[in-house]
């Protein structure tokens with residue numbers, strides 16, 4: 001069964017703390033991303049870590065190898081459980097990120113964002129569909145020595161088969177009845193878990209609920 005990381009996407013430290021407190025007994029950890037980090041920086045990350053939950057720092061780094069390595073080095077004292085880079089940054093960039101990260105941080109590569117479908121890929125010059133592109137970028141991430149990838153639940157089964165001991169992060173997870181919003185490649189929590197996700201990243205279905213503690217428990221019951 002996959003563990004749940006709750007994506008806390010908010011600029012408010014107080015709100016983030018409240019959600020972290022509400023989900024702490026059911027979640028494996030929380031994910032802090034660009035919105036939270038832009039508003040609160042490393043001190044905000046430390047404040048959430050002080051609540052006792054592992055933090056997945058999702059900054060989706062994507063730049064030349066030197067710049068990414070220096071950014072990862074600067075983040076190293078935070079010792080995040082997981083850190084993201086974009087696989088499209090290429091092998092040398094991913095190698096540099098992994099070399100700069102601390103030993104307790106899993107560095108994972110975002111393959112094809114779950115907000116994109118085949119026609120979106122086509123519009124940016126990628127003629128293969130999501131499944132093929134995820135497989136290609138997963139192999140590149142593995143060759144670069146990363147710990148795993150981020151992909152949708154539609155691709156995680158094949159990715160796990162090709163890379164049995166990889167660490168697979170699956171966002172774009174929606175329980176029955178939740179709106180998809182800007183996500184295009186979505187699956188249910190159970191489907192993602194059964195297909196081989198290591199962790200499920202779930203945001204709005206939990207954070208926008210009236211009571212996040214109830215929402216996460218209801219989702220966990222479906223796994």
Ligand SMILES: O=C(O)c1cc(=O)[nH]c(=O)n1[C@@H]1O[C@H](COP(=O)(O)O)[C@@H](O)[C@H]1O
Nearest residue numbers: 007058112113114150171172201202203204
């Ligand atoms: O790297 C990610 O976490 C990520 C990759 C991806 O392809 N799609 C994706 O949605 N995410 C993140 O996962 C979270 C999903 O949030 P919800 O759509 O609210 O469940 C957001 O914080 C996204 O930034």
